[in-house]
Amino acid sequence: MPFRAVILGYRRGTNTQYPRQVILKVEGVSLKVARGLAGRRVVYRDRYGNVYRGRILRTHGARNPLLIARFDRPLPGQAIGGLAEITD
Numbered sequence: 001m002p003f004r005a006v007i008l009g010y011r012r013g014t015n016t017q018y019p020r021q022v023i024l025k026v027e028g029v030s031l032k033v034a035r036g037l038a039g040r041r042v043v044y045r046d047r048y049g050n051v052y053r054g055r056i057l058r059t060h061g062a063r064n065p066l067l068i069a070r071f072d073r074p075l076p077g078q079a080i081g082g083l084a085e086i087t088d
Contacts, residue, residue, distance in 0.1 A: 003029065007022050007080055008025055010080075020071050020072075020074050021069065024084060025065070026066075026067060034067060038056050038067075041086070044079055046079065052072070052079070
C-alpha cells in the first residue's frame with residue numbers, strides 16, 4: 001500500500017543545507033507506523049516528467065511522524081510542498 005507524504009523542506013543545519021535529504025510528513029499515520037517505513041523507497045515526480053528516487057533513512061523528531069529521506073539526485077526547490085509517494 002503506497003503512502004503519500006508532503007515534502008516539508010531540506011534537511012538543514014546551522015550553516016549547511018543538504019539538498020539531497022528532505023524531511024517528509026506522512027499524512028494519517030501514527031509515529032509507530034512511521035518508524036516502520038524506514039528503508040522503503042520514495043518517489044517524487046515533478047510537473048516536467050522528471051522522476052527523483054530515494055530511500056527513507058529514519059524518523060525525525062520524537063512526537064511527530066516526520067521522516068528523513070535521501071534522494072539519488074538533489075531535489076529542486078520547487079519540490080518543497082509537493083507530494084511524494086512511499087512504496088515498498
